[in-house]
Amino acid sequence: MSGNVQSVERAASVLTVLAGAHRSMDLAEIASAVGLPKTTVHGLLATMRGVGWVEQDRPSAGYRVARRLSGLATSLDPADLRSAATPWMDRLALDTGLEVHLARRDRDVARLVQHVYRPDNTAQRLRVGEALPLHATALGKVLLAETTGAEPTADQLETFTRFTVTDHGVLDEELAGVRAEGHAVETGEYYPDLHGLAVPVRGSVGECLAALAVVGRRDEVLERGRAASKPLAALVRAAGYVSRSIVGLA
Amino acid sequence: MSVGPHSRRLVASIDQGTGSTRCLLFDAAGRLVSLAQREHAHRYPRPGWSEHDASEIWSNVRRVVPQALSDAGATPDDVVALGIANQRESCVVWERRTGRPLSPVITWEDTRASGVIEQIVAAGHTEAVLAATGIPPASYFAAGRLRWLLDTVPDLERRALRGEVAFGTMETWLIWNLTGGEHLTDVTNASRTNLMNLDSLRWDSDMLDVFDIPEETLPEIRATADAYGTCAEVLPGVPITAALGDQQAALFGQTCFDVGQSKCTFGTGAFFLMNVGQTPVPSRHGLLATVGYALPGEPPVFALEGSIAVAGSLVQWVRDNVGLVDTAPRIETLARTVSDNGGCYVVPAFSGLYAPRWDAQARGVIVGLTAYVTSGHLARSVLEATAWQTAEVVEAVEQVSGQRPASLRVDGGMTTNHLLMQNVADVLDLPVERPLFSETVSVGAAYAAGLSAGVWPDLDALRRLWRRAASWQPEMDSATRDRERAHWAHAVDRARGWLDHDPAPGRDEQARGLTG
Numbered sequence: 001m002s003g004n005v006q007s008v009e010r011a012a013s014v015l016t017v018l019a020g021a022h023r024s025m026d027l028a029e030i031a032s033a034v035g036l037p038k039t040t041v042h043g044l045l046a047t048m049r050g051v052g053w054v055e056q057d058r059p060s061a062g063y064r065v066a067r068r069l070s071g072l073a074t075s076l077d078p079a080d081l082r083s084a085a086t087p088w089m090d091r092l093a094l095d096t097g098l099e100v101h102l103a104r105r106d107r108d109v110a111r112l113v114q115h116v117y118r119p120d121n122t123a124q125r126l127r128v129g130e131a132l133p134l135h136a137t138a139l140g141k142v143l144l145a146e147t148t149g150a151e152p153t154a155d156q157l158e159t160f161t162r163f164t165v166t167d168h169g170v171l172d173e174e175l176a177g178v179r180a181e182g183h184a185v186e187t188g189e190y191y192p193d194l195h196g197l198a199v200p201v202r203g204s205v206g207e208c209l210a211a212l213a214v215v216g217r218r219d220e221v222l223e224r225g226r227a228a229s230k231p232l233a234a235l236v237r238a239a240g241y242v243s244r245s246i247v248g249l250a
Numbered sequence: 251m252s253v254g255p256h257s258r259r260l261v262a263s264i265d266q267g268t269g270s271t272r273c274l275l276f277d278a279a280g281r282l283v284s285l286a287q288r289e290h291a292h293r294y295p296r297p298g299w300s301e302h303d304a305s306e307i308w309s310n311v312r313r314v315v316p317q318a319l320s321d322a323g324a325t326p327d328d329v330v331a332l333g334i335a336n337q338r339e340s341c342v343v344w345e346r347r348t349g350r351p352l353s354p355v356i357t358w359e360d361t362r363a364s365g366v367i368e369q370i371v372a373a374g375h376t377e378a379v380l381a382a383t384g385i386p387p388a389s390y391f392a393a394g395r396l397r398w399l400l401d402t403v404p405d406l407e408r409r410a411l412r413g414e415v416a417f418g419t420m421e422t423w424l425i426w427n428l429t430g431g432e433h434l435t436d437v438t439n440a441s442r443t444n445l446m447n448l449d450s451l452r453w454d455s456d457m458l459d460v461f462d463i464p465e466e467t468l469p470e471i472r473a474t475a476d477a478y479g480t481c482a483e484v485l486p487g488v489p490i491t492a493a494l495g496d497q498q499a500a501l502f503g504q505t506c507f508d509v510g511q512s513k514c515t516f517g518t519g520a521f522f523l524m525n526v527g528q529t530p531v532p533s534r535h536g537l538l539a540t541v542g543y544a545l546p547g548e549p550p551v552f553a554l555e556g557s558i559a560v561a562g563s564l565v566q567w568v569r570d571n572v573g574l575v576d577t578a579p580r581i582e583t584l585a586r587t588v589s590d591n592g593g594c595y596v597v598p599a600f601s602g603l604y605a606p607r608w609d610a611q612a613r614g615v616i617v618g619l620t621a622y623v624t625s626g627h628l629a630r631s632v633l634e635a636t637a638w639q640t641a642e643v644v645e646a647v648e649q650v651s652g653q654r655p656a657s658l659r660v661d662g663g664m665t666t667n668h669l670l671m672q673n674v675a676d677v678l679d680l681p682v683e684r685p686l687f688s689e690t691v692s693v694g695a696a697y698a699a700g701l702s703a704g705v706w707p708d709l710d711a712l713r714r715l716w717r718r719a720a721s722w723q724p725e726m727d728s729a730t731r732d733r734e735r736a737h738w739a740h741a742v743d744r745a746r747g748w749l750d751h752d753p754a755p756g757r758d759e760q761a762r763g764l765t766g
């Protein structure tokens with residue numbers, strides 16, 4: 001193999017690692033993840049930054065895939081996202097009997113992009129556009145775990161109910177769990193009687209574009225304190241369909 | 251997705267639309283089990299002409315139905331009934347002996363029959379046609395097309411008189427092919443031909459004379475939910491138990507079974523239909539009296555229909571021809587960059603003004619422009635055009651029928667636009683509701699079929715299947731509404747009679763049919 005091809009391969013593996021991380025990584029982390037010397041990786045990163053494939057917030061900060069490339073997260077229009085997602089959200093509501101939410105990260109809040117009522121014809125209010133706290137909702141926790149942005153400071157961890165997690169250490173542990181398990185659980189942390197499950201909606205390079213959630217009573221979404229398997233499976237499936245229908249929209 | 255080996259009591263629907271043919275399967279809880287669809291070619295051989303190929307559409311049915319079954323892990327044995335909804339007014343003729351089409355499908359958009367209609371109008375038949383069929387003579391309806399075919403296709407009239415030719419709208423064509431030769435239509439489709447008497451719900455002999463149509467070519471008219479025969483092809487053994495036009499299917503799918511209940515489908519155009527009960531309300535102000543649905547052994551239920559030719563297509567136009575936005579949904583994002591229309595109004599009278607103003611000489615205008623107006627204001631006024639056109643139709647329906655709907659049920663591609671739906675609620679001063687499943691045309695065909703096959707016992711059971719997915723409450727104060735209505739009316743005045751001032755007369759500006 002010629003040297004050229006090898007460097008393309010190496011660059012691709014660096015990009016794959018960065019895209020899969022859904023956060024910025026520093027040079028040492030990247031180098032160990034791809035199994036290459038730091039000097040080599042540094043050269044690759046510098047070249048890729050030069051052509052606009054990777055970005056750094058500040059010269060000394062970690063690296064991440066350029067938004068332009070990972071593309072959708074920043075350029076995806078919320079109205080496009082809503083149009084593409086709605087048929088799948090409708091089906092999810094019908095399949096689970098639960099209320100369905102779709103949200104995007106908007107700096108330090110989760111912004112509701114679409115809302116499908118609990119399908120029981122009870123009086124409900126459309127909540128599109130509403131801001132939800134990142135640390136106290138399933139949607140917010142997925143977005144916090146999977147996207148970068150201003151992290152909430154300690155005094156922003158507002159207490160809504162006696163179940164709200166307000167300790168950074170506990171929250172970080174939970175977010176690690178969200179990343180490991182692929183879903184977040186809400187158990188009365190925002191409203192005491194509201195429970196929910198959320199999963200990421202991913203773009204073409206695995207980046208998190210939005211979060212999709214089902215919301216209902218405790219016994220509807222939880223089994224022995226964990227995500228109930230049926231609604232979770234329906235949610236994961238729906239998020240997959242939404243991903244497929246938005247990739248290429250931006 | 252398969253649930254078990256025993257028969258699953260699925261209801262199938264075929265929606266034969268303008269752009270595609272789709273098959274959907276529903277379970278007894280009204281849940282969608284699978285969906286398959288296929289587009290067909292659209293030909294515009296001359297200005298004003300619009301055609302499909304009937305054989306292609308039939309072969310698409312033969313593909314999408316098995317596809318939907320296999321996606322659901324089902325067989326024809328699992329299907330208890332089939333319902334068909336179709337693009338209305340599009341029609342075709344074929345040879346009875348072979349089932350071979352003798353013409354293209356001439357679609358509802360096609361205006362080639364305007365000469366036929368002009369003659370009928372010139373002969374003074376307008377009032378008689380209106381009185382008998384509930385609708386004025388127009389090239390939009392099917393009878394003129396059939397007359398045009400009889401005049402134009404070599405030997406067709408002679409063979410028609412010998413009973414060798416069958417005519418049909420799209421549901422008739424599909425039923426013929428599915429059953430192997432049943433020649434049937436339903437009242438809702440027949441009510442859009444200019445040939446069915448709206449009181450007797452039979453072919454009207456005077457109208458057959460006026461349009462000079464040999465009755466031998468026409469199908470038999472059945473109720474909406476009725477026995478249409480058993481499929482020999484595609485779904486062997488499955489009874490066809492409902493057929494209806496697409497907008498009526500949407501009314502049925504929205505379960506608008508009570509007088510005053512209404513739905514509006516916001517797609518390329520917008521179609522408002524209100525259930526007016528068991529007595530037809532005469533067509534006036536460009537609104538159309540039409541059959542909503544008819545159940546066997548029960549009096550038919552009528553609807554008043556108002557069509558808006560340009561709704562989503564205005565968004566498409568600013569996307570494709572103006573480049574204001576890259577995708578249709580982004581019109582909302584752009585509109586949200588400002589808080590009002592900045593004094594700008596768009597009247598999309600691309601081919602005249604329809605219900606309730608009815609002015610074929612009108613053309614589109616953008617008015618109220620000042621240096622202050624931005625693309626955001628323009629985006630707002632594009633959306634408001636759909637809201638105001640809807641409001642005018644609803645106001646006309648109120649005037650003509652004496653009924654004000656209590657709420658509006660909406661469906662179609664534009665209903666994911668929250669700004670528009672809020673605006674519709676605001677200018678109508680009515681709550682707007684979106685049901686969970688926006689494929690209301692297919693849902694309506696399935697409901698009617700399942701009702702007639704006994705999957706659902708009665709209309710109440712269907713009503714209970716309707717689920718609200720979203721709702722918008724009116725928030726605009728009446729002073730603002732009145733002021734904006736006056737501005738809109740002022741803008742519409744600017745659009746009226748535009749062609750009357752055309753300095754280059756003699757352009758072929760045919761007044762099209764009644765609606766677009």
Ligand SMILES: Nc1ncnc2c1ncn2[C@@H]1O[C@H](COP(=O)(O)OP(=O)(O)O)[C@@H](O)[C@H]1O
Nearest residue numbers: 517518562563565566578579662663664666667
């Ligand atoms: N979010 C939106 N906002 C405004 N217009 C939209 C939106 N989504 C779709 N449209 C418009 O709606 C139309 C498509 O709706 P659809 O119900 O699929 O139409 P049809 O069934 O008539 O083909 C297009 O004209 C498009 O411009």
